[in-house]
């Protein structure tokens with residue numbers, strides 16, 4: 001009887017190490033974004049050098065091309081107002097205490113000033129990415145202004161009523177409010193690490209079956 005009790009206690013406390021999955025999306029399949037908030041326009045999948053505007057209506061800076069592979073994402077803020085968000089990834093079926101790590105590259109050549117990217121997040125349910133169930137916070141650091149800069153953040157899930165995390169690429173333009181100013185942004189190469197029981201969703205191109213990502217294939221049969 002005593003042996004059984006000890007065995008029961010051992011089983012109770014021998015929790016296996018939580019298995020995690022890491023998936024990457026690099027916009028190589030022609031996808032754009034999962035959604036957006038605010039004055040975000042012109043979400044397009046691009047390749048090669050791109051010319052854009054940093055606050056003016058004239059093209060005045062250039063992105064040389066993707067940081068990974070051949071394709072990447074373009075978005076713009078037009079007109080400047082508040083802080084637009086591009087929804088770059090969506091992690092569903094999460095539980096409180098789950099750890100989610102996300103990083104992506106944003107293009108920024110203006111150190112210490114706009115335009116700049118930030119990584120942020122908010123909670124949703126696992127059925128509709130458009131549900132907003134409160135801010136999840138993020139990283140207050142901006143892209144560094146040295147070209148393709150990495151932004152990253154680690155969340156410990158505490159979603160309240162929600163069980164999903166929407167990862168936002170936030171756009172910071174100067175001046176912060178003025179019509180009709182326009183700023184172009186580019187990003188690429190997002191990596192998400194989350195527990196195995198979660199489902200990681202990325203944008204999808206027109207032929208998701210060709211993508212080497214189980215997430216996209218699973219999403220077809222959701």
Ligand SMILES: [Ca+2]
Nearest residue numbers: 026068069071
């Ligand atoms: Ca890419």
